[in-house]
Amino acid sequence: MSLLKNIHSPADLKRLSPEQFPELCQEIREQILTVVSNVGGHLASNLGVVELTVALQYLLDTPKDKIVWDTSNQAYTHKLLTGRREQFHTLRQYGGLSGFCKREESVYDTFNAGHAGTGVSAAFGMVEAREQRNEKHKVVCVVGDGAMTAGMTLEGLHHAGGTNKDFIVVLNDNQMSISKNVGAISAYLNRTFTGEFYARMREETGQLLRKIPHIGLEVQKIARRAEELAKGAILPGLLFEELGFQYAGPIDGHNFEHLLPTLENVLKMKGPVLLHVITKKGLGYQAAMDNPVWFHACPPFVRETGVPAKKAVRPSYTSLAIDALIKVAHQDKRVVAITAAMCEGTGLNAFEKVFPDRIYDVGIAEQHAVTFAAGMAAQGMKPVVALYSTFLQRAYDQVVHDVATQNLPVTFCIDRGGLVAEDGTTHHGAFDFAFLRHVPNMVVAAPKDENELQHMMKTCVTHDGPASVRYARGVSLGVPMDPEPTALPIGKGELLREGTDVAIVAIGVTVWPAMKAAERLAQEGISAAVVNARFVKPLDTELIIKTAKNVRCLVTVEEGCKMGGFGSAVLEALSEEGITNLRTKVIGLPDWYIEQGPQDLLRERYGLTADGIYNNVKALFGASVATDDAARLASLVGSLPHGDEQGS
Ligand SMILES: Cc1ncc(C[n+]2csc(CCOP(=O)(O)OP(=O)(O)O)c2C)c(N)n1
Ligand SMILES: CC(=O)[C@@H](O)[C@H](O)COP(=O)(O)O
Numbered sequence: 001m002s003l004l005k006n007i008h009s010p011a012d013l014k015r016l017s018p019e020q021f022p023e024l025c026q027e028i029r030e031q032i033l034t035v036v037s038n039v040g041g042h043l044a045s046n047l048g049v050v051e052l053t054v055a056l057q058y059l060l061d062t063p064k065d066k067i068v069w070d071t072s073n074q075a076y077t078h079k080l081l082t083g084r085r086e087q088f089h090t091l092r093q094y095g096g097l098s099g100f101c102k103r104e105e106s107v108y109d110t111f112n113a114g115h116a117g118t119g120v121s122a123a124f125g126m127v128e129a130r131e132q133r134n135e136k137h138k139v140v141c142v143v144g145d146g147a148m149t150a151g152m153t154l155e156g157l158h159h160a161g162g163t164n165k166d167f168i169v170v171l172n173d174n175q176m177s178i179s180k181n182v183g184a185i186s187a188y189l190n191r192t193f194t195g196e197f198y199a200r201m202r203e204e205t206g207q208l209l210r211k212i213p214h215i216g217l218e219v220q221k222i223a224r225r226a227e228e229l230a231k232g233a234i235l236p237g238l239l240f241e242e243l244g245f246q247y248a249g250p251i252d253g254h255n256f257e258h259l260l261p262t263l264e265n266v267l268k269m270k271g272p273v274l275l276h277v278i279t280k281k282g283l284g285y286q287a288a289m290d291n292p293v294w295f296h297a298c299p300p301f302v303r304e305t306g307v308p309a310k311k312a313v314r315p316s317y318t319s320l321a322i323d324a325l326i327k328v329a330h331q332d333k334r335v336v337a338i339t340a341a342m343c344e345g346t347g348l349n350a351f352e353k354v355f356p357d358r359i360y361d362v363g364i365a366e367q368h369a370v371t372f373a374a375g376m377a378a379q380g381m382k383p384v385v386a387l388y389s390t391f392l393q394r395a396y397d398q399v400v401h402d403v404a405t406q407n408l409p410v411t412f413c414i415d416r417g418g419l420v421a422e423d424g425t426t427h428h429g430a431f432d433f434a435f436l437r438h439v440p441n442m443v444v445a446a447p448k449d450e451n452e453l454q455h456m457m458k459t460c461v462t463h464d465g466p467a468s469v470r471y472a473r474g475v476s477l478g479v480p481m482d483p484e485p486t487a488l489p490i491g492k493g494e495l496l497r498e499g500t501d502v503a504i505v506a507i508g509v510t511v512w513p514a515m516k517a518a519e520r521l522a523q524e525g526i527s528a529a530v531v532n533a534r535f536v537k538p539l540d541t542e543l544i545i546k547t548a549k550n551v552r553c554l555v556t557v558e559e560g561c562k563m564g565g566f567g568s569a570v571l572e573a574l575s576e577e578g579i580t581n582l583r584t585k586v587i588g589l590p591d592w593y594i595e596q597g598p599q600d601l602l603r604e605r606y607g608l609t610a611d612g613i614y615n616n617v618k619a620l621f622g623a624s625v626a627t628d629d630a631a632r633l634a635s636l637v638g639s640l641p642h643g644d645e646q647g648s
């Protein structure tokens, strides 16, 4: 590590000679592999952009010049070269470096990201800010071929290409999203590989024309047109040129002899420019090159073998949800599945094996995925859209405007609901209860365990309207499973435990911890009822009100934001009923962005474990007893005759 350890900022990199770069890149790869095999992370994407990052930092004058990393899951080399090498071992851990770019972390991180497709828009915003402020610096956005399929990227290119502002987009094309990239844009980019064919053909056409004596203008025109057509059919650059970008490339993104001079030229060009760079995901680590999908975002693994360091003890909620979906799809031919570039993450690859003709991967295009589903539903199909909670945020209007207003039977499998751990702020599924429960017609369900999950899958898919079922990241609990999924009554919760002092009304993964808390409270003589609400909407107000009327305190628990979420729904129901004499508390995520860290640790921090619920209930109950005692005492004192009256 003799080169890397002396780099504390890009200025140190500039002191190296380009001949030393291959050795430096090897050291960087070594460092990334050491840390990621230990803590997990986005290995394959990062190993693919080592040379590109070195070249950019070498030629640009950051932080004055701005680099925007789209999604920013590929920014590890960037972190290592911009003063964060010594903290790099803390990557993705609680209190450690983020796995993504964070402005709070470094001046070299120009824009926070984690969701794909924001880079071009943000970077072009910086271009226009530069113009407004009369500044002189370069703005470069690095965007992947996967993110190129995102609507926002195309919106950004459309805007920027319509101007003549100096702006550089580097398209890092590794032919992969998380899995193989899909769709027309990806096919278009893949024709890069026939670029050689285009060059040869152009040469041959030229030779042919030169051989024709006294070539007329008309013939020349026809020839040029033929060439343009050939370009349109074969050369990827034409798409970008038509969008107003000068196109350069494709070039080998691992070869400094290509990278440095081309980038140097591109940085001097005026107006919007797109440089197309071809890279390989996982380069330098055979296991990641062989299986870039698994190594896209991997848990800790054994470096020598490339196998996970820990074996999963039980199936994940994800896989059990899709198992149930497969069973339901066997019974109903109208059921189709839709993923937005997340076939593996959402477990739909299992569905694809059984129903290869009934699954659609639309690319990183959540908005399209939802409206596409609505279109299918409008024609009698039963589409199931499987998305991570955090990515559904992007399709809010499509949920409201295209699905719910028409009461269309689209099911949303909301994966990664709640705390997702190491990906942190941009990826926690904190808001789905809050942004779905106010949508008319929408069913919002969250099971307490995997058995209930399979039943809710059936409930939602067979429901004749929009419905969502939300489940957590991670392994299931290991509860006994019923042989078949069965539809549950929509809007009905279950009373898991009777109680006369306190009611704990919980939803989703917080239900079993609530039960544990109740057991502990019982040992101390506090009688706690536990309601598994099952549905945030329609809320089982009847059960909740009935339970509330028997107790003096009520606590709600959810792994979601408190503001406008499940607890708010319960409080609204109590208020509607005119119940005002109850002490209440909402346990959930606070009004700030939740940091990265292991799920257990974060759950503890936000009071979502059995202990957390127990402590909250005890404090609330203790306060209510104290208040009641004080009130009793006051009324007792009030009823005593005054000294004067006693005639003293
Ligand atoms: C809006 C959104 N949807 C889905 C994802 C999940 N996701 C993370 S990285 C990734 C693939 C990105 O592919 P690409 O842009 O080509 O970058 P690469 O990892 O290949 O460098 C996806 C789908 C996301 N981050 N954001
Ligand atoms: C999908 C995405 O954004 C990934 O890059 C993420 O890091 C994956 O995490 P999971 O392990 O939850 O699928």
Ligand SMILES: [Mg+2]
Pocket (backbone or CB within 6 Å): 144, 145, 146, 172, 173, 174, 175, 176, 177
């Ligand atoms: Mg890619």
